[in-house]
Amino acid sequence: MNIFLAASILERLKKAVIVQDRWKMYLEGLGNTIAIAVIAAIIGTIIGVCFAMINYLNRKTGKLKVLSKIANIYITVVRGTPVVLQLMILYFIVFASWSNGMMIGAITFGINSGAYVAEIARAGFESVDDGQMEAGRSLGLSTWQTMWHIVIPQAVKNCLPPLFNEFITLVKETAIVGYVGIMDLGKIPGLIQSRTFDYLFPLLIAAILYLAVVLVLTKILHIIEKKLSKGERQNGGALNE
Secondary structure: OHHHHHHHHHHHHHHHHOHHHOHHHHHHHHHHHHHHHHHHHHHHHHHHHHHHHHHHHHHHHOOOHHHHHHHHHHHHHHHOOOHHHHHHHHHHHHOOOOOOHHHHHHHHHHHHHHHHHHHHHHHHHHOOOHHHHHHHHHOOOOHHHHHHHHHHHHHHHHHHHHHHHHHHHHHHHHHHHHHHOOOOOOOHHHHHHHHHOOOHHHHHHHHHHHHHHHHHHHHHHHHHHHHHHHHHHHHHHHHHO
16 A cells, blocks of 8 residues: 555656656746845835935934825835735736736835835834934035945844845745746646646645745845854954953
8 A cells, every 4th residue: 555655656746846847847936936036125125225214314304204205105005005916906007018027026026025125224224323323424424425334334234134034035925926927936836737637746846945945045144143243242342342
């Protein structure tokens, strides 16, 4: 009985991976998933940091009230609506005439991620002592020069771990792009099942690949956190001396 069960499992696994070089479909889907996540992370970081700076400078100077209001509306709307609906609106309405599904997916997740990055960056800016801005201004630097040379470098250090966590979340969340036909890793099991009539192994293989990517990224995050904490201890020791 065990021999027949093992033979059946091997046969199903063979159909899910080896027959017709289906392993290439998993790799292609994984590549598309990572590409979408990377592009989305870049877009989201740019949007989020810009809006966080606007809110921070408005709090400091009170001169960007209109832009700050727009930023807050964007953050509220994006964080308050499901990303799958945002994807469908952009895919079927806003970019309906555009055939590049991967870029639409990346833009959608970039816009969505931007709202969360804005809150991460805001927390990073606010973690910088208020006296840093005043010190820069007293040295004759403009507001933007103070932001660029003094505030942002300190804020980036505080933001790196949560920003990397946001990227890990993006890798997993992009699985929903398959709903609109984009060939990412989350879409591949359905395509293979339509040919093998077996969902179990395609889903398991996709899950293992997602897990492997997340574990690698989590390991990188731990290395970054260790280096940051080591740098803080060294700086603290230098100050004590």
